[in-house]
Amino acid sequence: MSARIRTAALAVAASVALVPAIAPTASAAAKPNLRACYDGNCKITITKKVSFRIDPSFVFTKLTVSFNAGGVRVKSSGPGVSGSSYFSEGSSSTLNGITIVALSLSKKKAVLRLSTQG
Template sequence: MPATITTALAVAASLAFAPAVTTAAPATVAHAAAKKPNLRACYDGKCNLTLTKSVSFRVSSRYGITRLAISFSSTRVHVKGTGPGVTSQAWLGKGTSGSVNNIGVKVVSLSSGKAKLQLAPRR
């Protein structure tokens, strides 16, 4: 066999056994980089939240509270506002709305793993 054919066959054989290179990120990395809610945007009492776990964040003292804590299950959302000497809370179901010290909370959707909420100041 001529040298060029032998060289070509050797190159082809080495490529056939080369490991495949992939540029896709592993699923665990993509999941870990999932978008976290911007809780600082809720400081003024107005934001949209998509939650996958319980959260607690600061709110403006103009509402008479300084912190909101939100937890949920597949059937209800618990919103608790606390501040110096005050506690206010609401239990809400899917599609309902209520308020905690003039911060309105609407439950847009709800499942065992995710809650979508809208917060807005009440006048």
């Protein structure tokens, strides 16, 4: 290998070694595992409006959850049926056997627990 090629190769290797690794930022939060809520039992943290499927045995087949600093709105829907509920932090609502509790709530995120046991 000529000295010129070797020097160029070393320069490239050195510049690659100096490039910092790109780390995920704090704002790149993990997506909530909404599939875990299918059976009506899960704990999720959401940062925006979400919709997810639930077991048809609850009559409703889809829940849509939105929030603001004042409360959580849950809309449920299914073939020929719909419902909705609005509640604040520390409160809960039960829709066809699924109890939803707002564990914490802010302008930017909501932590919710869904449970099929009252």
